[in-house]
Amino acid sequence: MGKIVLAAKITHVPTIWLSEHVEKHKGIRQSAIDGLRELGRRAAARGVDTFVVFDSHWIVNQGFHLNASARLKGRFTSHELPHFLFDMDYDYRGDADLARLIEKYGNEAGLKTLAHDVPGLGFEYGTLIPMHHMNRDARARVLSVACDQFADVDENRRFGAAVAEAVRASDRKVALLASGSLSHQFWPNALSAKGLNTVNGEFNRQVDLRVLELWESGRIREFLDMLPDYAERCHGEVRMADTAMLFGALGWDSYNGKGEILTPYFGSSGTGQCNVEFPVT
Ligand SMILES: [Fe+2]
Numbered sequence: 001m002g003k004i005v006l007a008a009k010i011t012h013v014p015t016i017w018l019s020e021h022v023e024k025h026k027g028i029r030q031s032a033i034d035g036l037r038e039l040g041r042r043a044a045a046r047g048v049d050t051f052v053v054f055d056s057h058w059i060v061n062q063g064f065h066l067n068a069s070a071r072l073k074g075r076f077t078s079h080e081l082p083h084f085l086f087d088m089d090y091d092y093r094g095d096a097d098l099a100r101l102i103e104k105y106g107n108e109a110g111l112k113t114l115a116h117d118v119p120g121l122g123f124e125y126g127t128l129i130p131m132h133h134m135n136r137d138a139r140a141r142v143l144s145v146a147c148d149q150f151a152d153v154d155e156n157r158r159f160g161a162a163v164a165e166a167v168r169a170s171d172r173k174v175a176l177l178a179s180g181s182l183s184h185q186f187w188p189n190a191l192s193a194k195g196l197n198t199v200n201g202e203f204n205r206q207v208d209l210r211v212l213e214l215w216e217s218g219r220i221r222e223f224l225d226m227l228p229d230y231a232e233r234c235h236g237e238v239r240m241a242d243t244a245m246l247f248g249a250l251g252w253d254s255y256n257g258k259g260e261i262l263t264p265y266f267g268s269s270g271t272g273q274c275n276v277e278f279p280v281t
Contacts (some may be wrong), residue, residue, distance in 0.1 A: 001169075001171070002134055002162065002170035002171055003168065003173060004175075004249065004250075005046035005048055005173045005174065005175060005280065006042055006043045006048065006280070007177075007277070007279075008039050008178070008262075008275065008276060009242075009243060009259075009275070010035075010179050010276075011032050011036075011168070011179075011181075011263065012057070012126045012128075012130050013029065013129070013269070013273055014125060014129065015084060015196065015268050015269065017084060017088065018038075018084050019032075019033070025196075028197060031266065032263050032273065033133055033277030034262075035263030036263075037133050039175075039275060039277060040136065042277070043134065044139070048176070049095075050139045050141040050142070050172050050173045051130075051131065051135055051142050051173050051175075051176065052163065053131075053144050053145060053179050053243045053244035054147060054246060055123075055126035055144050055145060055179050056147045056180035056181070057125050057126035058127070059146070059238055061149065061150060062112070062148060062150065063111075063113065063114060064106050064111050064148060065116065066099040066102055066114070066115040067121055067144040067145075068096045068099035068115035069094045069096070070117070070120060071091075072092050072094055072123055072195065073092075073145070074089075074090060074123075075090075076088045076089075076123070076125065076128055077202055088188070092123075092135070092141070094209075095142070095143040096117060098166065098170050098209070100145055101170050102162065103115040104166070104168040106163075109159070109161070109162045111155060111157075111162065123144050125256055126144075126180065127142065127144040130179055134177075143165070145245070146189075147180075147238040147245075148238075148241060149238050149239065151241060153227060153244045154192070154247045156241045156244035157244050157248035159248060160246060160248020161248045163245065163248075163249050164249040164250075176246060177241035180241060181271045181272060182212075182273065182274060183200075183201075183204035183205070183208050183234035183236070183271060183272040184237040184272075185201060185204055185234070185270050186264070186271065187270040192270075195267075195270050196269060197266070197268065198267040199267035199272045200267075200271070203234075205267070207234050208272035209265060211223060212265055212274060215261075215276055216259050218256060218258035220256070220257075223260060224253055227240065227243070234272075255278075255281065256281055259278050261274060262275040263275035
């Protein structure tokens with residue numbers, strides 16, 4: 001019987017790549033990198049077979065989609081921020097079997113779910129940046145899951161629950177990652193350079209900090225009650241579909257774990273970021 005061995009809300013900001021590869025910005029995201037590496041170390045210590053990544057940069061317009069390719073290899077440059085993230089080589093084994101199982105459970109739950117084994121359907125950076133640090137030896141398989149920008153919170157909750165059911169029905173040890181921002185309001189062009197390491201707006205910053213307090217103290221039900229408003233008012237990345245899926249997989253409002261912050265809250269290009277592990281209870 002399979003199980004979820006690690007669950008986390010994680011950052012994937014391209015400034016992580018900048019921090020490693022551009023002299024002027026060396027080290028600016030070291031804390032984010034350290035958090036991702038620690039999560040990767042924990043996943044490996046628990047025998048992870050597959051990282052399942054709810055990727056808020058694989059944005060789809062309808063349905064729930066999984067990348068079921070057996071192997072994903074390529075060189076990635078972000079079309080959104082090519083000056084931040086470029087020439088990233090990657091080579092991972094996918095997890096077609098688990099993708100097909102999630103497809104089955106998703107469809108049984110009444111959600112239009114499709115697993116694709118299509119040449120040319122590569123990974124996006126919501127998967128690639130975390131894997132670069134969490135799965136450094138590429139030992140574990142990687143299964144990327146899209147976020148539907150028009151799905152509502154309840155659909156995402158149900159999809160997360162279907163993922164958890166599929167994992168239990170598999171023979172896999174899975175690390176489940178919600179790869180996405182807290183607040184997500186980029187700075188306008190005139191302020192983008194100056195705002196590289198800050199959050200756009202005190203309102204967004206304060207709400208993000210409150211969310212982290214709720215997570216740390218295990219007040220998940222309260223967080224879930226505010227999630228639709230939070231995603232709307234703080235410009236949630238893909239309406240925080242990744243986060244709704246993660247808590248759906250963890251049991252939604254019956255989840256009674258407390259988040260552990262591995263990377264303290266930080267701003268990146270206006271957005272609010274963190275790495276937080278949620279123990280699987
Ligand atoms: Fe993002």
